[in-house]
Amino acid sequence: MARYLLLKHYRGAPEAVNPVPMDQWSPEEVRDHVRFMADFADRLTDTGEYVDSHALAEEGTFVRYDGEGRPPVTDGPFAETKDLIAGWMMIDVDSYERALTLAGELSAAPGAGGRPIHEWIEVRPFLTAPPTIAE
Amino acid sequence: MNELLLRELTPAVIGVLVRRGVDFATAEDAVQEALVQAVLTWADGPPDDPRGWLITVAWRKFLDLRRAEVSRRDREQAVDAEPPAGPVEDVDDTLRLFFLCAHPSLTRASAVALTLRAVGGLTTRQIAAAWLVPEATMAQRISRARRRVEGVRFEQPGEASTVRRVLYLIFNEGYTGEVDLAAEAIRLTRQLASLTDDAETRGLLALMLLHHARRPARIRQDGSLVPLADQDRSRWDTSLITEGVAVLQAALARDRLGEFQAQAAIAALHADAPRAEETDWPQIVDWYDELLRLTRSPVVRLNRAVAIGEADGPAAGLAALAAVDAGLPRRAAAAAYLHEKTGDLANAARLYAEAARSAVTLPERHHLAEQAARIRQTLRG
Numbered sequence: 484m485a486r487y488l489l490l491k492h493y494r495g496a497p498e499a500v501n502p503v504p505m506d507q508w509s510p511e512e513v514r515d516h517v518r519f520m521a522d523f524a525d526r527l528t529d530t531g532e533y534v535d536s537h538a539l540a541e542e543g544t545f546v547r548y549d550g551e552g553r554p555p556v557t558d559g560p561f562a563e564t565k566d567l568i569a570g571w572m573m574i575d576v577d578s579y580e581r582a583l584t585l586a587g588e589l590s591a592a593p594g595a596g597g598r599p600i601h602e603w604i605e606v607r608p609f610l611t612a613p614p615t616i617a618e
Numbered sequence: 619m620n621e622l623l624l625r626e627l628t629p630a631v632i633g634v635l636v637r638r639g640v641d642f643a644t645a646e647d648a649v650q651e652a653l654v655q656a657v658l659t660w661a662d663g664p665p666d667d668p669r670g671w672l673i674t675v676a677w678r679k680f681l682d683l684r685r686a687e688v689s690r691r692d693r694e695q696a697v698d699a700e701p702p703a704g705p706v707e708d709v710d711d712t713l714r715l716f717f718l719c720a721h722p723s724l725t726r727a728s729a730v731a732l733t734l735r736a737v738g739g740l741t742t743r744q745i746a747a748a749w750l751v752p753e754a755t756m757a758q759r760i761s762r763a764r765r766r767v768e769g770v771r772f773e774q775p776g777e778a779s780t781v782r783r784v785l786y787l788i789f790n791e792g793y794t795g796e797v798d799l800a801a802e803a804i805r806l807t808r809q810l811a812s813l814t815d816d817a818e819t820r821g822l823l824a825l826m827l828l829h830h831a832r833r834p835a836r837i838r839q840d841g842s843l844v845p846l847a848d849q850d851r852s853r854w855d856t857s858l859i860t861e862g863v864a865v866l867q868a869a870l871a872r873d874r875l876g877e878f879q880a881q882a883a884i885a886a887l888h889a890d891a892p893r894a895e896e897t898d899w900p901q902i903v904d905w906y907d908e909l910l911r912l913t914r915s916p917v918v919r920l921n922r923a924v925a926i927g928e929a930d931g932p933a934a935g936l937a938a939l940a941a942v943d944a945g946l947p948r949r950a951a952a953a954a955y956l957h958e959k960t961g962d963l964a965n966a967a968r969l970y971a972e973a974a975r976s977a978v979t980l981p982e983r984h985h986l987a988e989q990a991a992r993i994r995q996t997l998r999g
Contacts, residue, residue: 484726484727484730484749484787484791528754528755528758529758529762530758530759530762531727531728531731531751531755531756531758531759531760531762532727532755532759533751533752533755534750534751534752534755535752575727575749575751575755576727577725577726577727610977610978610979610980610983611978611979
């Protein structure tokens with residue numbers, strides 16, 4: 484069993500094939516997109532591969548400690564390049580290949596015109612205990 | 619210890635119901651309900667014949683389940699058909715349950731969950747907690763697995779190697795819930811070994827015992843890793859080591875070597891050394907040669923190179939490492955270690971840092987980053 488985080492990016496990932504921003508979709512297109520996501524999560528619950536998922540707010544803030552007694556530095560020099568994570572889904576699957584397959588399906592969520600958006604999904608393995616091997 | 623007793627009895631009771639013609643999924647449900655009732659009513663200790671009690675209650679639960687779904691006449695027939703509860707041969711049933719739960723048609727995730735529930739007697743909640751997934755997710759995984767093996771005839775023999783692989787996976791999960799999965803895997807492997815006359819299953823049991831014996835010394839209180847050479851050997855569990863070695867020797871005497879026996883032999887040689895410097899590295903290299911012959915695994919090739927580095931010196935180790943696939947996790951860590959031994963500190967520091975970036979666990983990443991920092995400090999003088 485291996486656990487992966489599937490990450491959707493607002494920015495910072497290569498451009499999607501169907502890159503019309505969501506705020507320019509029709510209400511029906513938005514509903515279809517949301518339903519696709521919900522169905523996907525339901526299906527993975529049925530297969531026993533779903534762990535958790537959440538969408539995140541569009542704006543994030545970078546914070547850094549800036550020395551004793553000073554306020555933390557927020558959102559300093561990185562505003563141009565910052566990569567915003569739109570949402571994530573945690574899955575618990577048999578193999579890396581399975582994680583890639585599911586990420587591929589998630590990437591086919593419908594967007595403008597009901598066509599798949601082909602967005603990039605980042606697949607990040609969890610760091611977990613290694614299998615016991617003889618030292 | 620009622621709970622452990624209940625879990626030990628679980629596979630036999632499921633087996634009896636299936637043998638009486640109940641389908642596997644229903645039998646499993648009925649037994650889970652009987653277990654719940656047992657937990658409630660055995661508070662002051664188990665009855666004289668716990669197994670007979672469980673079979674009787676599980677059979678009643680099955681009839682209840684059946685009553686809910688069939689007509690009144692069918693119900694009466696079922697009651698009439700009720701056989702008397704009594705001693706039933708259960709050894710073969712438990713073994714078949716092991717094979718069924720590790721059936722090759724199941725994914726590894728499903729096989730693990732089903733084995734823990736049907737053979738191990740764990741509840742869905744406990745299994746979900748151990749894997750840190752929602753209970754509903756685990757419930758679905760288990761019921762899908764049960765549907766998948768529904769058509770599998772109970773008599774069909776499975777692959778013993780698949781069962782061992784499932785138990786090994788359970789052992790490696792460690793513990794995050796209320797049940798220690800390593801201990802549970804040992805208990806189940808013990809049970810499997812008692813049911814089969816099989817050298818490799820005993821090899822697996824020995825391997826688990828020997829690794830488990832070292833667990834108290836392997837991780838510091840802050841969660842950081844302690845390398846084998848630095849472990850406080852007085853914290854190893856000597857009774858587990860003694861048992862592991864005895865199980866291994868009996869297995870090896872059968873003269874049917876397999877990879878688990880070879881791995882256990884290496885673990886035993888480590889366990890046998892009173893101090894790290896007294897480790898019998900030449901013999902460990904011999905066992906890695908055997909293991910390589912049995913598995914051809916790149917991980918084994920890597921470990922063998924490290925062992926050669928200890929037996930014949932770091933230069934020999936580096937030469938052996940040259941044949942290991944460059945993309946293998948932990949290869950950089952092994953190379954760093956060997957380079958440091960040859961005195962090539964600059965390369966060692968660079969390789970430790972590289973290894974830290976590709977580490978597969980957080981404690982490992984921290985450990986390797988610390989090694990890199992330590993050597994850089996030395997280099998700066």
